[in-house]
Amino acid sequence: MSGLRGEAAIVGIAELPAEKKQSGPAMFTLDQYARLARMVLDDAGLPASVVNGLVTHGVQESDMFAPATLSEYLGLPLDFGERVDLGGATSAGMVWRAAAAVELGICDAVLCVVPGSMILPRSSRAGAPATPPWYGASSGKYGSPQAEFEIPYGNVGQNAPYAQIAHRYAAEFGYDPRATAKIAVDQRTNAAAHPGAVFHGKPLTVEDVLASPVIADPIHMLEVVMRVQGGAAVLVANADLARRSRNRPVRITGFGEHVAFKTPTYAEDLVRTPIARAADRAFAMAGLERSDVDMASIYDCYTITVLMSLEDAGFCPKGAGMQWVTEHDLTFRGDLPVNTAGGQLSFGQAGMAGGMHHVVDAARQVMGRAEQAQVADCHTAFVTGNGGIMSEQVALLLQGE
Amino acid sequence: MTRSTSQPISQSTGKPAEPRPLPEPTPVSQPFWDALREHRIRIQWSPSGRQWVFYPRLLAPGTLADDLEWREISGRGTLHTFTVARRPTAPPWADAVPQLLAVVEWDEGPRVSTELVDVDPADLRVGMRVVPVFHDDPDGGLTLLHYRPEDEG
Numbered sequence: 001m002s003g004l005r006g007e008a009a010i011v012g013i014a015e016l017p018a019e020k021k022q023s024g025p026a027m028f029t030l031d032q033y034a035r036l037a038r039m040v041l042d043d044a045g046l047p048a049s050v051v052n053g054l055v056t057h058g059v060q061e062s063d064m065f066a067p068a069t070l071s072e073y074l075g076l077p078l079d080f081g082e083r084v085d086l087g088g089a090t091s092a093g094m095v096w097r098a099a100a101a102v103e104l105g106i107c108d109a110v111l112c113v114v115p116g117s118m119i120l121p122r123s124s125r126a127g128a129p130a131t132p133p134w135y136g137a138s139s140g141k142y143g144s145p146q147a148e149f150e151i152p153y154g155n156v157g158q159n160a161p162y163a164q165i166a167h168r169y170a171a172e173f174g175y176d177p178r179a180t181a182k183i184a185v186d187q188r189t190n191a192a193a194h195p196g197a198v199f200h201g202k203p204l205t206v207e208d209v210l211a212s213p214v215i216a217d218p219i220h221m222l223e224v225v226m227r228v229q230g231g232a233a234v235l236v237a238n239a240d241l242a243r244r245s246r247n248r249p250v251r252i253t254g255f256g257e258h259v260a261f262k263t264p265t266y267a268e269d270l271v272r273t274p275i276a277r278a279a280d281r282a283f284a285m286a287g288l289e290r291s292d293v294d295m296a297s298i299y300d301c302y303t304i305t306v307l308m309s310l311e312d313a314g315f316c317p318k319g320a321g322m323q324w325v326t327e328h329d330l331t332f333r334g335d336l337p338v339n340t341a342g343g344q345l346s347f348g349q350a351g352m353a354g355g356m357h358h359v360v361d362a363a364r365q366v367m368g369r370a371e372q373a374q375v376a377d378c379h380t381a382f383v384t385g386n387g388g389i390m391s392e393q394v395a396l397l398l399q400g401e
Numbered sequence: 402m403t404r405s406t407s408q409p410i411s412q413s414t415g416k417p418a419e420p421r422p423l424p425e426p427t428p429v430s431q432p433f434w435d436a437l438r439e440h441r442i443r444i445q446w447s448p449s450g451r452q453w454v455f456y457p458r459l460l461a462p463g464t465l466a467d468d469l470e471w472r473e474i475s476g477r478g479t480l481h482t483f484t485v486a487r488r489p490t491a492p493p494w495a496d497a498v499p500q501l502l503a504v505v506e507w508d509e510g511p512r513v514s515t516e517l518v519d520v521d522p523a524d525l526r527v528g529m530r531v532v533p534v535f536h537d538d539p540d541g542g543l544t545l546l547h548y549r550p551e552d553e554g
Binding site: 132134135140142143145147148149150151152153154155156157159160163164165166167168170171213214215216217263264265266270 | 419421422423424425426427430456481482483484485486487488489490491492493494497500502503504512513514515516522526527528545
């Protein structure tokens with residue numbers, strides 16, 4: 001089959017500590033891009049002059065021309081400039097596009113940078129925002145199907161749609177609230193071993209999760225991501241630069257992507273998610289089995305997302321996830337370590353950078369740099385990105401040499 | 402979405418509440434909303450795709466054929482899924498918790514996002530039969546499509 005040859009590698013990673021309340025001054029996203037780009041190049045031990053590709057999600061200060069705006073600001077001419085719009089799957093989508101550009105010989109090194117702080121400098125002249133912030137990932141514009149057929153019924157945001165997915169799952173397969181709670185607890189254990197996590201030093205029990213308020217039945221507050229300020233980046237480079245970089249190269253050997261709907265109302269099957277197809281392609285491309293995976297970075301906007309992703313990506317039989325997570329240790333010491341820096345539930349979700357957290361955490365493990373949370377003999381990592389409401393999904397396989 | 406219901410005062414806060422957004426029909430979707438005002442449900446049928454289509458579109462999904470026909474359906478269906486939102490999904494629903502959000506699967510196949518009414522949340526079950534409730538906007542210009550459980554017997 002066609003696909004990557006595994007020649008491109010993540011050679012540098014950067015992640016700002018998660019902060020509920022930002023400690024530093026407000027920075028434009030342009031400034032955040034620059035700071036994170038500098039951090040990731042320093043981490044790789046490579047000069048900025050090697051960069052000739054850039055993948056972005058967008059620039060808050062400019063509605064259009066994001067790659068050109070960043071190229072100009074950073075002073076880095078590009079042979080490949082791309083904007084990815086896949087919600088929480090954006091970061092994983094950025095990484096395979098960067099790897100493809102490197103393997104095609106278009107680029108030597110591609111910056112994949114995602115600012116995560118929405119505390120931006122404010123204009124004293126600016127009026128109220130044209131779009132209310134509560135639209136979130138929805139569109140309230142005239143002619144948008146969401147504006148016409150979802151939002152008027154209050155179907156907006158993420159909590160209620162994910163809860164509807166969970167309810168459908170419960171109807172088909174049953175539901176064990178202690179099992180989904182355990183996912184949050186195991187990830188909190190990982191956060192306790194990762195100093196950058198927002199919930200570092202704050203242990204959690206299944207009882208705590210079940211005692212937290214129900215946001216949208218059956219989802220409890222402690223099963224929902226924690227919004228933080230931060231940001232994350234990786235540098236994807238060719239084999240020559242990988243040899244010059246100071247880290248163990250983390251080769252990108254497989255990927256898959258699948259997008260088929262925006263709003264779960266119209267999903268072909270609400271509980272069998274697009275990650276199944278994306279994961280099958282990624283494993284086939286890499287020539288790997290599920291049992292080869294040493295750690296998994298599973299997009300975790302909600303605990304039910306982790307559970308269904310583990311099932312649909314093939315780590316356990318469909319419908320058996322509740323029992324499977326109960327019987328398996330998902331901590332960094334466990335038999336399938338998941339989200340070893342805490343994930344977005346317990347590291348924190350720095351906006352769009354929340355998806356890059358999963359890429360960075362996986363690469364950090366394969367590089368052998370996870371310190372107290374290091375998974376022993378970690379050479380193969382599986383990463384998922386999930387955007388919209390389980391509607392845009394990307395799978396990656398990362399391997400050490 | 403340019404129109405809003407008049408909703409002057411929040412009962413809980415005593416302050417003006419953010420208005421609920423109302424749909425604004427488009428040239429393509431107008432027949433759907435016109436039918437709802439008459440308390441009828443009309444959606445599209447695609448001969449090329451041999452399927453019912455919702456929401457309204459210009460061309461048939463999948464085939465992109467220019468063959469969509471408006472046909473009336475009963476609106477009866479089953480509860481595909483639901484949630485009881487204890488926290489408002491957005492500020493306009495601050496006084497409307499719990500919100501009973503649902504996806505109904507019409508007997509013809511397509512699914513529709515809706516709100517459930519006239520039901521105790523504890524009685525809700527995935528797969529239960531539901532029937533349409535036509536909710537006329539007080540301003541008279543528009544009708545929203547809600548659902549309630551079908552009467553037994």
